Amino acid sequence: MEKQAVISAKHLKKAFGKGESMQVIYSDLNIDIYKGDFTVIMGSSGAGKSTLMYSLSGMDKPDGGEIDFDGTDITKLNNDKLAVFRRRQCGFVFQQIYLIEKMNLMDNVIAAGVLTSKDREGIKNRAKELFSLVNIPENTWRKTSSQISGGEAQRAGIVRAVINSPNVLFADEPTGALNSANSGAVLDVFSSLYENGQSIVMVTHDKKSALRGNRILYIKDGKIYGECDLGKYEPDHSERTEKLDRFIKEMGW
């Protein structure tokens, strides 16, 4: 069956700075993100992985090009329309987690949920389901991010990201600030969501994280330098690991 592109970006341009200090990140980048895929974007530091992901999600504006996100050219939207677009179409998971400080986990999730639904009770019930799904016990829901572990906070961050059932879930180095045990639990959540049909775009330079994806894109010299289809994730599947190793080696990792 032919894959359906949920995001299709053409001729993207992005640069930082001006004049002599200008640093071109990409000048003519084309990329498609497919519905139901767990797409992983890899690349060396400074290659523009996060910049690309934030452009595709409407968090940042490219300097040129078009981004068709589910039928809408989001490069034409103003800031407020982009905000409305994001609340309906995107979920975000950040490396630094960024739960709202001093606000408990449940309220953090509700603060996102109320943007698309007036049914506060409905949001709460869905939040409870999602908390259970990511293994956050009930006695933690009323705690703030400073009172729980980094892994729990990141899993709560994922619940906040998916509370509005986004079209695409974007994750920027979601395990970058976590220890090994917590990373595994967070990645399990991503895998579980992917299995349930959630489209995911993850930026990472961590092989363990990348192994969770089914499609690996490597960004280099301002373009998608290579692509690797890993297929469905299975724990302890050595063939996938070797395939990924070969791919990133080819890419010059």
Added chain:
Amino acid sequence: MVRLKKLSTLIIHNLKKAKGQYVSFGVFICLTAFIINIALMLAFQTFHAYGSLFEELDTADINVIIPQMQDDDALLTEVEGIDGVSFAEKHEGVFKPVTVREFADSDFDMNTVFYDLDEKRTLNRLKVTESSTKGDASVYIPVFMKELGGFAEGGSITYSIDGKDHTYLISGTVLEMQYGNYGTGMIGGYFPKAVYEEFAREYEEQVIAEYSLKTTEGADLHAIKNAISDMFKEKGITILKSNDRDTVKQTRTMVCTLLIVIFLALAAIILVVSIFLSNFRIRSAIEGELAQMGVLKAIGYTGNMIIAATVMPYVLTGVMATVSGIALSYAVLPFVAGILAIQSGFSYTPVFDSTAFLIVILVLTLAILLFSYLSAGKIHRLEPINAIRGITGEEAAGQNILLFIVSFGIMVLLSFAGTLLYNVSIKPDHFMNTLSEELPSVIFTAEDEKMSELKEILENDSRVMLVMEYASVPVSYEDGNLTAFVCEDFSKATNDICYEGRSPVKENEIAVGNAIADGFPIGEKIELTVGGRSADYTVTGYIQSVNNAGMVCQLTSKGYEKIGEKANSVNVYLYQKNAAAFIKEYEETCGAVIKSSVNFEQLSENGQKLYAGIVSAIVVILFVISVLMVLLVMYVIIHSMISRRRQEFGIYKAIGYTNRQLTVKTALGFLPAVAAASVISAIAGLWYLPAINNITFSMIGAVKNHFQVSVLILIVFAIMFIAAAFAISVLLSAPIKKITAYSLLRE
């Protein structure tokens, strides 16, 4: 429009996370609302209560007093026929200058009209509060005398008239709107019928006829007074005294007007500080929570939604604090009204005023909404990804600028309070000179033809600094009556009340009061009349008089003698304050040349006491507010700073800094802005304080004030302020102790 329901979680979260900040902001707004509401209530209710009482007691718009012996029965009809007069009524009384013994523990001189309390009257009706104590020799005294003089129902009062003491039992008080207080230049005394008749028999020659007039709506009071003056002049009738509703009202509500001006100015300063504070707090919050705002934008909150969630806690706090401030003001208003009653001579019970309530709520809410929205406006421009990465693209919030502005504002308040204190309590002559004319120690009236002899004796007395012929006499001009200050040589006068041009030097010159200055440009002529004799005088300048509401003029002694009899009174200025003993000695040794004497030193002290109490209350309020403001501002700034620099303090501790070192270092960090603002404000005070004083006193009719700005006071206040700000910063920096290097590792 942003739907607030969607934002409730965020708004409640914002409120919870910075409770202390909102409480401090709320205290400021509460204070502002408290002061504005008091000012508005005074403005609305004092004047409304005054107007209501004026109407309730059917007070006359104009009162004219003439000797009864010059009165005739047909006069009332003729007066009623004057254009603009709707109703006229005649009352009888006895008009005498009297000395009230033991008035606030001293003798108090005032022109008094004694009336028959039982006389039927339609106009100038009296509201009598009876005491249970009655006697054969009873008197009812005006509220003003009870409040300021310290007399009580059931006690006694002694009037000294031409050297003879008359003691009466105080059987009640009288609330009236005709005279009211000392500033009106006249006061009433009210006897039961039998007592009055006996008194009138004793002072038969001083019995007067008082014509009280009601005017038609919109009638020109000056024109009517002028018509009466012309009519009486034609008939050879002397007007002993006259007054009208406008001048009496201005005099009786003078302190109220002063309080309103001071309170409104104070409220404006506090409001500006509150706005700067909320602005600072919002900018600090944006800076400190940049990443979180970026995340909010990332998950779909629009700029307007985040701004609304940021602004709403301020608006909610503001509304609650405003309502609390207004409620609090109602608890204090009866006390303020009580203080005012001392000067105004009438009291009222403040009641809830919906107009004032709405104005305070609307003004403060709109100000908070507008300025907090403007402060939060930059949230609009934040790109979510830049915000998450900590890039604002703008300068950091100006903590030192805020501190400088707030310190400057507080120093303005303190300097004003200090200047008031200095000129009212430490150098009271400055204040009294602003409100009155000359401030001699003693006024002697010489027996006929004995003036030269008395002056010679006084001039040879080593205790006497200055002797000057000076008198206050009534004169008429085309539009009514003026009080003329007659002096042999105004260059000798100790209080220069001339605010433009100069005092008269030649016998055909005159300086006129501020109330009629507009009608008589300098160089123009004005005709004055006394008892049928008239003369023209050329205007040389303008003088002020708060007590006589500007209806005054200055004439040289020779100038006055062109129309009136030589005034036989002389002002005596002593080196030492010892007027009572001096008068006693002179009355014993020079009784043959002295007709009467006035202890003006005592009078001035009485007057000063009246205002010093009110000014002291204002100064205490200003001090308390200033200290509160310093405390709250420093709290907000230090709290924000500690939150922002938590990591930095942890690092300092990790490398070995002690709590004490960090606390002092933090407090010292605020000193440059506070010290610079205090010093600049103190220096600028030399310029702005006279301007503030001029504006304040011009509101009560004192175009020129004699206030001095004491450099020493400004320096002392600046040092006190810097020291207080430092001490408060050290105290408020205490939470630094709670930051541990270990906590950073956990973060």
